Amino acid sequence: NAGVMQNPRHLVRRRGQEARLRCSPMKGHSHVYWxxxxxxxxLKFMVYLQKENIIDESGMPKERFSAEFPKEGPSxxxxxxxxxxxxxxxFCASSPGGTDTQYFGPGTRLTVL
Amino acid sequence: QKEVEQNSGPLxxxxxxxxxxxxxxxxxxxxxFFWYRQYSGKSPELxxxxxSNGDKEDGRFTAQxxxxxxxxxxxxxxxxPSDSATYLCAVNIPGNTPLVFGKGTRLSVIA
Numbered sequence: 001n002a003g004v005m006q007n008p009r010h011l012v013r014r015r016g017q018e019a020r021l022r023c024s025p026m027k028g029h030s031h032v033y034w035x036x037x038x039x040x041x042x043l044k045f046m047v048y049l050q051k052e053n054i055i056d057e058s059g060m061p062k063e064r065f066s067a068e069f070p071k072e073g074p075s076x077x078x079x080x081x082x083x084x085x086x087x088x089x090x091f092c093a094s095s096p097g098g099t100d101t102q103y104f105g106p107g108t109r110l111t112v113l
Numbered sequence: 114q115k116e117v118e119q120n121s122g123p124l125x126x127x128x129x130x131x132x133x134x135x136x137x138x139x140x141x142x143x144x145x146f147f148w149y150r151q152y153s154g155k156s157p158e159l160x161x162x163x164x165s166n167g168d169k170e171d172g173r174f175t176a177q178x179x180x181x182x183x184x185x186x187x188x189x190x191x192x193x194p195s196d197s198a199t200y201l202c203a204v205n206i207p208g209n210t211p212l213v214f215g216k217g218t219r220l221s222v223i224a
Contacts, residue, residue, distance in 0.1 A: 033211055042216035043157070043201065056211060091156055101147060102203075102212055104156040 002027065004094050004105035005074075012111045019079040019086070021108045025094030032075040033093045033102060034060075034067060043091065049075060082112045116140075117204050119215035128224050132189040136202030136215055139183070145205040146178055146185045151217065152198045160200075161187065192222040 005024040045059040049069035069075040093102035116139040149157035163176040175188040199217040
């Protein structure tokens with residue numbers, strides 16, 4: 001049973017470009033969470049999604065950031081017009097239900113030049 | 114505001130000793146509690162979950178929960194250098210809400 005998959009593992013973008021991060025949850029999991037982690041800092045919750053629904057986006061910046069989890073395919077975290085401050089590790093986690101244990105993917109390391 | 118507090122460390126213990134990691138939480142209705150381990154440059158990995166007061170043991174790890182004191186801890190017996198990592202405490206409350214994570218405690222086991 002494959003775990004949570006994220007791609008790409010490393011992503012380099014220049015300022016002003018768009019970054020698209022993908023997350024495929026574990027089989028049987030319909031809840032997806034995105035977190036951001038800056039170097040030497042803790043995990044910061046960004047957004048919580050179920051299939052075709054955003055449940056909680058309280059941790060996601062209002063501008064430039066968006067997330068989706070379509071009926072088919074992976075969840076996507078999209079960052080438009082990236083800035084240097086967006087450089088971080090972005091982790092996706094999934095769970096079977098909203099209050100269940102979350103399992104993390106390997107993360108995407110975004111570097112903005 | 115839901116908060117989970119952990120001492121950032123570093124907590125240094127000699128090899129073979131017991132490492133004790135502590136976590137307090139603010140929301141009294143919290144129901145589920147988790148400990149994750151995160152090695153540098155890697156993603157968090159679940160170690161233990163605990164749901165009721167008392168101790169729960171799994172190998173060298175023991176999670177302890179005291180809901181009255183809003184306190185959860187993780188004990189690591191016979192600590193090994195490979196246990197050196199950041200340990201994240203996470204708390205869940207009923208309803209469709211995400212886990213709340215502490216900032217983590219950095220543990221260093223000295224050989």
